[in-house]
Amino acid sequence: MEWAWWVYLALTCVAFTAGFVSAIAGAGGLIVLPVLLWVGVPPLNALAVNKFQSVFGTLSSTLNFFRKGHLDLRPLWPGLVCAFVGAIVGTWLVQRLPAEWLTRLLPLLLFVLALYFAFSSDISDDSRHARLSQGPFNLLAGGGLGLYGGFFGPGMGSFYAAAFARWRGMPMRAATASTKPFVLVVNSTSMVVFVLAGYQWWGLAVLMAVAQFAGARLGSNLVISQGARLVRPLLVLVTLAIAGNLLWRSW
Numbered sequence: 001m002e003w004a005w006w007v008y009l010a011l012t013c014v015a016f017t018a019g020f021v022s023a024i025a026g027a028g029g030l031i032v033l034p035v036l037l038w039v040g041v042p043p044l045n046a047l048a049v050n051k052f053q054s055v056f057g058t059l060s061s062t063l064n065f066f067r068k069g070h071l072d073l074r075p076l077w078p079g080l081v082c083a084f085v086g087a088i089v090g091t092w093l094v095q096r097l098p099a100e101w102l103t104r105l106l107p108l109l110l111f112v113l114a115l116y117f118a119f120s121s122d123i124s125d126d127s128r129h130a131r132l133s134q135g136p137f138n139l140l141a142g143g144g145l146g147l148y149g150g151f152f153g154p155g156m157g158s159f160y161a162a163a164f165a166r167w168r169g170m171p172m173r174a175a176t177a178s179t180k181p182f183v184l185v186v187n188s189t190s191m192v193v194f195v196l197a198g199y200q201w202w203g204l205a206v207l208m209a210v211a212q213f214a215g216a217r218l219g220s221n222l223v224i225s226q227g228a229r230l231v232r233p234l235l236v237l238v239t240l241a242i243a244g245n246l247l248w249r250s251w
Contacts, residue, residue, distance in 0.1 A: 007039055008207065015208035019057035019215025024176070024223055025234040026157025026183070027242055028054055032208070045201050048194035052205040055191050057212030058184040061220035065177035068224055075134065076181060079142030083182050086143040087189040090150025110155055110243035113162060117235040120166075125227045128169035137167055142182065149186035155242045157183050158235055172231045176223050 014035050022028030029050050036046035065071040132140070141163040149156040160182050164175035194200060222230055 003039065008204075011035065011039070011204065011208060012211045015053055015057075015211035016215035018054070019060065019212035019217075020219040021215075021234070021238065022054065022057055022157070022212075023061040023180075023216040023219030024231060025238040026161070026179070027155065027238045028057060028212070029153070030242060030245055041201070041204075044194075044199045048191075048197075048199035049201050049205045049208065051187055051191040051194055052200060053208035053212045055184065055187050056209035057216040058180055058187060060213040060216035062177075062180040062184055064217055064220040065180060065224070070173055070224060071177040071180070073181065076178060078134070079138035080181060080185050082138045082142035083146030083149075083185045084189060086146025086148075087150035087186040090147040091190060091193060093147075093151050107243040107247045110158075110239050110246070113155070113158060114236050114239040114243070116162060116166075117158075117232060117239060125171045125173065127171050127174075130167065130169040132167035134168075137163070141167065145182070146186050149183070150189065153186075155239060156186065158239050158242075161231075161235065171227070173223060173227050176231055177220075180220075 014032055018028030018031040021031065032053065033046060033050045036049060037043065041049065062071065066073065141160065145156060145159050145163065148159070157179055160179040161172075161175050164170045164178050165172065168175075168178075170178065
């Protein structure tokens with residue numbers, strides 16, 4: 001498919017914006033995917049391009065958090081393995097089970113999550129006592145949300161951030177940073193499936209991936225410098241936007 005130069009420029013700007021927003025509050029795919037469909041990319045190819053470029057945005061923010069000392073990967077590895085297994089199971093399930101019931105239930109869960117982000121004392125820059133030990137957390141949050149990400153996906157980053165803040169007592173910078181490798185593992189699993197299936201549009205995907213990488217670097221820098229006072233309102237807004245989008249599509 002051939003477009004005018006300004007379409008490629010617009011898609012690059014969209015990818016940069018999505019990377020910036022996703023580094024702070026997740027849900028960059030809700031920005032990119034509708035635009036790809038609007039300019040005429042077929043649905044499966046649009047999903048493939050979206051996954052590819054979003055992986056590089058998440059990789060950018062993960063590397064930035066790690067390089068600046070806000071991310072310790074060592075205690076996360078067991079949970080990342082659980083997330084990988086969960087993503088495989090979720091990808092298998094989505095091919096066999098109808099997702100309509102989840103489409104209708106999820107907006108309610110997201111509205112509740114938005115209220116939690118808005119009013120909970122867990123969303124702060126202070127460390128608190130962990131309510132769940134590492135083993136159960138790996139299975140419930142790592143594996144469970146990995147399965148959800150492989151099966152459906154919207155709001156996965158927000159759910160992970162809430163889980164780290166609530167169950168592991170992490171300050172908001174650390175919770176946001178720890179979320180990134182989990183999202184990276186889940187989305188990379190889906191990306192590989194799309195690549196192997198031959199749905200990838202490489203030229204467009206690489207162009208948008210570069211823009212995502214740059215936007216995510218800027219967004220993660222702001223999380224590091226601003227902390228909860230930036231992350232909390234954006235988490236609320238993004239979570240409500242996801243819920244509204246799902247309600248509009250399902251009803």
